[in-house]
Amino acid sequence: MTEEILRVRGLRKRFPGVVALDGVDFDLRPGEVHVLLGENGAGKSTLIKMLSGAYHPDEGQIFVDGREAAIRTAEDAQRHGVATIYQEFNLVPQLTVAENLMLGRPPRRFGIVDKKAMYRHARELLDRVGVDADPRAPLESLGIARMQMVEIAKALGLRARVLIMDEPTAVLTTSEVERLFAIVRQLKRQGVAIVFITHHLEEIAQIGDRVTVLRDGASVAEVPADTPEDELVRLMVGRSIEQQYPRERSTQGAPLLEVRNLTREGVFEDVSFEVRAGEVVGLAGLVGAGRTEVVRAIFGADPYDSGEVLVDGRPLPRGKVTAAMEAGLGLVPEDRKGQGLVLGASIRENLGLVTMRRATKAGFVDRAGQAKAAARVAEQLGVRMSGLGQEVRTLSGGNQQKVVIGKWLLADAKVLILDEPTRGIDVGAKVEIYQLINSLTAGGHAVLMISSDLPEVLGMSDRVLVMARGRLTGELSAAEATQDSVMALAVGELEETA
């Protein structure tokens, strides 16, 4: 067995009001992929922030190469060869790929940036991760998958021996995940040790060697990566989850949302479908197929060129969010933090955002009533919090998502559009959101759900629509929809035109 490169013993960290880490043991060997598994709020983020110098432990030790190391700043982490790839990249979109790769330490001759050397060095780094990108291209022209590769290449340029990857696959499509895994395997062969965080259990056996499970801030188990998934889930949540997709079909009523020939030049074309009361319609497709753009247009957040949107039989004016809301539409956007929440505001404020207009008389908001309603919905959704006044920023992803959904529950939206509702949230919270979808449709509401998580689409939808390249390429009933049939429709047109 090889010498451990990193070892963590008894880490503890308290924040005001919460114990974030409560005794974490963890070790890492060169050339292995060690998966960190746990529900949101279990302490994964806190742990990696300590390894990268963003937080300091209250108790416990970190050893690098067998010697105790004090990682107090990002520079300390860098010196010890620890690099972290966060979900939000530490890159500057406006700069070129090469400039990003050598951010803050460009090669210089006589104090002037030596561009030739910079591009040459950038090329070497890009080749090491096998990504085909022009070092002179602006980073923002790259797309998220290749940006991630650039981030990895940048870490290698800093001579990283420990690479921490925080949910790297959350933003990638299936084929992009394959490419990422190929790179990870290559890095393993080069002796790089990798800490890998993912919520996709099926990825663990594919890429991992060992798994450390965190629960409530403590490491509860260290198991081999080929441990069965249901055993992993049991370790993670401390109980077994009976059914991952508890969809209960409800009786369907009249169409609540009708979309006719919706077109926005160059973005989506001739999209028509309907969603009935009591129905969950899944909208599947590859990232970039135009799904988010379509639902944003339906909701009035973006304009469209032609076509029609009807709610409950009545047409909606174009590009008017307030009109869509009044008609009974609600949108839970894909970018929870960027579009769904006011992160610096309290849970109470966020829950009341949509209903605030209705709770206003003569310009004055009925704040007591708002607070009461917020308390009721937070209770109903089981938001885990220290109180309604807690800043939403400090909630875990799953609880944040409950708040976004909660504001539409308060508004009693008849048609709820969920864009990637469970992205980046843990198994337990996912099931809670599915149960919420069930109770909504049981109450006669309609749900349109975009998801890139195919098992979720198949497990929860009564009907599946598939989009590719801005067009609807197919509609499948729950019985017809399988991984293969959906994927065929999702990539079909791409292959034809390629």
Added chain:
Amino acid sequence: MTTGTLRLRKGSAVLSENGSLLGLVVLVVALTLLSGDFLTVTNLLNVGVQAAVTAILAFGQTYVIITSGIDLSVGAVAALSAVVLAWTATSHGMAWPLATGFALIVGIACGLVNGVLITYGKLPPFIATLAMQGVARGLGLVISQGSPIALPDSVSHLGDTIGSYLPVPVIVMLVMGVITAVVLNRTYSGRAMYAIGGNEEAARLSGIKVTRQKLITYALAGGFAAVAGIVLASRLASAQPQAAAGYELDAIAAVVIGGASLSGGKGKALGTFVGALILAVLRNGLNLLSVSAFWQQVVIGVVIALAVLLDTLRRRQAR
């Protein structure tokens, strides 16, 4: 959670929310010890009068800063409104309530133009209000032909005292402060300002009409600037086109000392009030201690930096 940590949390929350208040208390205690003239009714009312114009401008600025904007035009708009008041009341013989109303409308209109440039014109607030600063200052000079216009007696009474001791500017300041607190805490527009400043896109997708609310925000700032201008002119008994130059920066400083964040979503009327008082008490105290006007500027600069620095440190500690 144990009661101990809960108490600790509450204690630090009170401190972090009222850090500027603590600073003010320290300042007052220090000045009382250093100068026998400081803690007298006359002097304190004097401080109030000195704080009034800045505080009223700062209340208006608070709305804007909460939406993560900035308004550099408030000083110039105050001067323009005052000039308009004097001009309509003297040259055109308008009755003073009418002239005052007209001056208010001018201030609100300037704010609305700012709002239109920022929302429909998509100009950054810094640029739009910088342009308005030039335009308003220039228009004031044009109307007054560059020289002060004396106010009719009826108007300059506004700078007087009630019952020979309570100065009207202080009352106006308190009223504007209460209005600001009510607007921010209780009204739809106030709550919308916090949401817009915290996350504009989330606010829009939650059905808040961002454009309309921003227009209201800048119109309020303009209206408050007009009130400040009228108070200033009535104190001086004349409207001076060059008055209140640079006051917008004092106003911004007061808001920031009061705990608001320039990145938006945070800020309170009470904080702004305390911020304005800190600036006024500091100036007053330095005068009492016979510190030269040159050094006063240095001290005030250092205090602004310190106040915000302490706030940042407190927040970092909470992390």
